[in-house]
Amino acid sequence: MSSLxxxxxxxxxxxxxxxxxxxxxxxxxxxxxxxxTIVGGYIPLVVATMVVFLPLLWMILSSLKLPGEIITTxxxxxxxxxxxxxxxxxxxxxxxxxxxxxxxxxTVVGATVKVLLAILTAYALVFVRFPFKxxxxxxxxxxxxxxxxxxxxxxxxxxxxxxxxxxxxGIILPGLxxxxxxxxxxxxxxxxxxxxxESAEIDGAGHWRxxxxxxxxxxxxSIATVALVTVVSEWNEYIWPLIITDRPETMxxxxxxxxxxxxxxxxxxxxILMAGAVLVIVPILVIFAALQRYIVAGLTQGSVTx
Amino acid sequence: xxxxxALPNLVLIAVFTYRPLISNIYYSTLDWTLGSASATxxxxxxxxxxxxxxxxxxVLGTTAVFTLVTVGGSMILGLLIALAxxxxxxxxxxxxxxxxxxYVLSGVGVGLVWLFIFDPGYGVLAWILRGLGQQSPQWIxxxxxxxxxxxxxxxxxxxxYCAVVYLAGLQSLPQDVMEAASLDGANGFRRFVSMSIxxxxxxxxxxLITSMLSSLQAFDLIRxxxxxxxxxxxxxxxxxxxxxxxxxxxxxxxxxSVILFAILxxxxxxxxxxxxxxxxxx
Numbered sequence: 393m394s395s396l397x398x399x400x401x402x403x404x405x406x407x408x409x410x411x412x413x414x415x416x417x418x419x420x421x422x423x424x425x426x427x428x429t430i431v432g433g434y435i436p437l438v439v440a441t442m443v444v445f446l447p448l449l450w451m452i453l454s455s456l457k458l459p460g461e462i463i464t465t466x467x468x469x470x471x472x473x474x475x476x477x478x479x480x481x482x483x484x485x486x487x488x489x490x491x492x493x494x495x496x497x498x499t500v501v502g503a504t505v506k507v508l509l510a511i512l513t514a515y516a517l518v519f520v521r522f523p524f525k526x527x528x529x530x531x532x533x534x535x536x537x538x539x540x541x542x543x544x545x546x547x548x549x550x551x552x553x554x555x556x557x558x559x560x561x562g563i564i565l566p567g568l569x570x571x572x573x574x575x576x577x578x579x580x581x582x583x584x585x586x587x588x589x590e591s592a593e594i595d596g597a598g599h600w601r602x603x604x605x606x607x608x609x610x611x612x613x614s615i616a617t618v619a620l621v622t623v624v625s626e627w628n629e630y631i632w633p634l635i636i637t638d639r640p641e642t643m644x645x646x647x648x649x650x651x652x653x654x655x656x657x658x659x660x661x662x663x664i665l666m667a668g669a670v671l672v673i674v675p676i677l678v679i680f681a682a683l684q685r686y687i688v689a690g691l692t693q694g695s696v697t698x
Numbered sequence: 699x700x701x702x703x704a705l706p707n708l709v710l711i712a713v714f715t716y717r718p719l720i721s722n723i724y725y726s727t728l729d730w731t732l733g734s735a736s737a738t739x740x741x742x743x744x745x746x747x748x749x750x751x752x753x754x755x756x757v758l759g760t761t762a763v764f765t766l767v768t769v770g771g772s773m774i775l776g777l778l779i780a781l782a783x784x785x786x787x788x789x790x791x792x793x794x795x796x797x798x799x800x801y802v803l804s805g806v807g808v809g810l811v812w813l814f815i816f817d818p819g820y821g822v823l824a825w826i827l828r829g830l831g832q833q834s835p836q837w838i839x840x841x842x843x844x845x846x847x848x849x850x851x852x853x854x855x856x857x858x859y860c861a862v863v864y865l866a867g868l869q870s871l872p873q874d875v876m877e878a879a880s881l882d883g884a885n886g887f888r889r890f891v892s893m894s895i896x897x898x899x900x901x902x903x904x905x906l907i908t909s910m911l912s913s914l915q916a917f918d919l920i921r922x923x924x925x926x927x928x929x930x931x932x933x934x935x936x937x938x939x940x941x942x943x944x945x946x947x948x949x950x951x952x953x954x955s956v957i958l959f960a961i962l963x964x965x966x967x968x969x970x971x972x973x974x975x976x977x978x979x980x
Contacts, residue, residue, distance in 0.1 A: 436782035437793040440861075443854070444796050450822060451811045467825040509707040522700035528708065535715045537966045539915045541934050542955040543718035545725065545732075545941050545948060550713075569710030599699055628804040630918045635942055646806035650922065653810065662814050672807035680802050684795045687802060692863050 448673070455479070455666035462662050478667035485655055485664070487640050488671065491648035494560060498633070498644055499626040502564045506626075507619045510573025515603050517574070518581040519589065529578070536571040541631060548635050558642045563633050567626070573618040576693055580614040581607065617690035620683055627676055645672045719959065725952035732946035744953035753936070757954075761914070761932040764849060768916070769909040771853040773902070776860025781890070783861065784868045794865065798858035805855065805918025812851045813838075813923050841929025848923050848930050852916060860905055867901030868894065907969040914962060933958040 454462060455478050457471040482488050516522070517529055547566045556562025584607065592602050608615065630646045637643050640651065649668045656664050680687055726744055730737030748754050779797055783790050800808060815822045816837040824834035837847045871894060879889050895902075917934055924930040927939055933954055941951035 434787060434789075436779065437787070437789060440779050440782065441793050441796045444800055444858070447811050447815060447854075450815065451807075454814065463820055465825075465828070467822065509710070512703040513707040516700045516703035520700040520703065525700075528704070531716075532708075532711065535711045537911075537962075538715050538719065539911070539959070539962055540715075541915045541917060542722060542937075542959045542962075543715060544938070545952055545955065546718035546721035547714055548941075549721075549948075550717075566714040569707055569712075569714055571711060571715070574707065599703075624802050628802075628806075628918075630804070630806055630921070631938070634921070646804050646918070649806050649810065653922070659817070659820055662817070662820065665810050666814065669807040669810045672804045673811075676802055676804065677799065680799055681795075684798070688795070688798055688862055691801070692859070692866065 448677070451666050451669050451673070454663055455670045457663050459660040459663060463659050478663040479671075482652060482664045482667045482671075486648055486652050488645075488648060488652075488668065490641060491643055491645045492671065494563075494642060495627060495645040497560055498563050498629075499623055501560075502567060502626045503619060503622040505564075505568050506570040506573055506622050507615065509568065510570045510577050510618055511603070511608065511615065513570075513574045514577035514581050515599070515607060517578050519602070519607070520599060532571050532574055535569070536575055540567070544631060544635060547632070551636060556636065558637050558639045560642055562636050563642070563644065566632065567629070570622070573622060576618050576690065577611070577614060580611055584610065613686070616683075617686045617693075620679070620687050621690035623679070624676055624687060722952045722955050722959070725949055726956045728949040728952075730947075730949040732941055732948040737949065740949070744950045745957075747950065748953060748957070757931055757933055757936045760845065760930065763845065764852075764916070764930070764932050765910060765913040767849050768852045768856070768913045769906065771849070772857040772860045772909055773905055775853065775857045776905070777864050777898075779857065779861040780864035780868055783865050794862060798862050800855045801859045803855070806922045808855055809851065809919045809922035812847075812854075816847050838924070844924045844929040848919055851923065852913070852919055855919070856909070856912070860909065863905055864898070864901060867898045871897050903969075907965060910965050911962060914958065914965070933961070 453469065453471060456475050457468070458475055458477065461468045461471055513532075517525060522528075543566075551557070551562045551566060554562075556565065588606055588610070589602055592606055597605070628646065629644070633644045633647045634650065637647055640648065643651065649665075649672055652668050653665060655661075727739055727741055728737040729740045729743065783794050783797075814820075818824050818834040818836055818838070821834070827834050835843050837843045875897070876889060876893060879893050884892070914932075915934055916932070917938065920927065920930050920932065920935050921938075927935050931939065937951045937954040937958065939945075940947045940954060
């Protein structure tokens with residue numbers, strides 16, 4: 393104890409606390425405390441939130457403006473009227489509806505297969521006896537650290553050679569192997585009590601039944617986390633679809649948006665480009681708003697375990 | 699049974715993650731135009747060409763600046779936001795999600811939105827600068843300003859990740875140690891500098907590594923904001939431009955990928971080495 397600590401000789405007195413430590417709680421509405429809360433707490437939070445939201449709000453507002461409302465030296469904040477013309481132009485200049493369908497197919501098929509593979513691999517790693525299991529797990533861990541960007545050229549040559557250029561399967565296939573989902577689910581499966589599986593084993597349930605009737609139902613939050621993170625990354629995936637497609641029929645939204653950018657390179661195109669950006673950004677923003685708890689947990693996983 | 703369950707995934711990982719590493723090394727020894735049926739083995743010529751040209755200084759310099767500034771910027775701002783989020787005021791849950799949001803959004807969409815804001819003619823920034831009696835700088839045409847612009851947007855997109863990880867770190871600080879410090883009369887700033895920062899060192903180290911890995915792989919923003927890579931060509935972007943840009947120099951591009959991979963490998967190994975020796979205070 394330092395000399396600054398008050399001495400409390402009476403053992404029956406309330407626990408020892410420094411009087412100053414509780415001053416704010418005793419007078420929660422003091423002017424000083426209020427000022428401190430606002431300056432130290434609210435202002436940084438409000439500023440940070442604004443810095444995030446204003447550009448996105450600007451995107452939405454601009455997507456509803458006519459070219460005349462954008463090409464002006466005086467900033468016009470609100471559009472004169474809600475005008476969806478930019479969306480119409482974006483849809484007709486490039487096949488945006490097709491991009492949207494392609495992105496949806498790639499995301500749904502890709503994410504479903506990846507989550508399934510992750511469940512199966514993680515189950516095998518945790519619950520099935522097999523030699524070299526640890527070595528296999530380490531190979532998966534290392535794959536987690538191999539950046540997909542350095543694999544682009546060899547994968548392009550392989551997939552293009554298989555006739556996968558400008559096909560949806562060509563976009564989906566190279567990304568299907570999943571180290572991230574496997575790792576995350578394995579860590580979760582390891583925490584499941586062995587007893588629930590043992591009783592099922594005694595009842596004669598095979599691996600397949602144990603997986604789907606016991607392990608999966610009790611792991612829904614972890615599987616949801618993996619699924620959501622996978623959906624987000626499939627939807628946003630850019631470098632690979634950009635390389636493997638050069639025809640609009642099979643482009644995904646981010647690639648299609650690049651195409652739109654090339655055809656709307658003058659200033660009057662900003663409203664149209666913002667409409668395109670809305671179509672890419674808003675679906676994920678909605679999913680994030682609804683299920684952010686899982687997504688944040690999944691993406692920051694590892695920070696706690698090191 | 700094990701193989702029946704795990705084999706599909708393992709094969710996919712082997713074919714699309716491990717095989718490319720080896721193929722890249724092989725391609726990097728070739729003088730080979732993408733799409734051409736023939737290639738000549740040239741040994742280490744591609745590496746010699748890269749390191750003896752101006753490209754090397756330019757690309758490695760850009761990569762270093764981009765990585766250091768984005769990692770430092772996201773981490774420092776992320777820590778400051780985490781401190782604000784850690785205060786006991788209402789609305790922190792909402793603010794936490796809000797600052798994290800850009801991290802999950804499409805880099806292509808985000809890049810376009812910011813490109814519009816930076817537009818020297820009709821962007822919001824140009825308008826603000828005009829109000830201050832200033833001309834908007836040529837963000838897009840000036841190579842150095844292009845790099846500044848991409849760095850700023852990258853930090854905007856990624857600092858929420860650092861903030862949330864730092865917040866988790868702050869919330870797991872041992873409360874008894876912090877209270878003891880305040881009993882000893884340490885004020886908030888003092889507690890932060892001599893208690894929180896050292897106690898957060900495992901979190902800082904984790905963020906340093908993960909942020910470096912992702913900055914070294916940053917592609918989407920660079921591609922959409924500066925397609926030609928003028929002033930913004932990092933290793934990953936140079937590898938892309940060489941193979942899929944105008945030149946189709948596949949062998950040369952592969953050699954740059956191998957260099958990038960070597961750097962990433964060093965960073966990863968550093969992580970593995972230091973995680974073992976993680977400092978525990980409590």
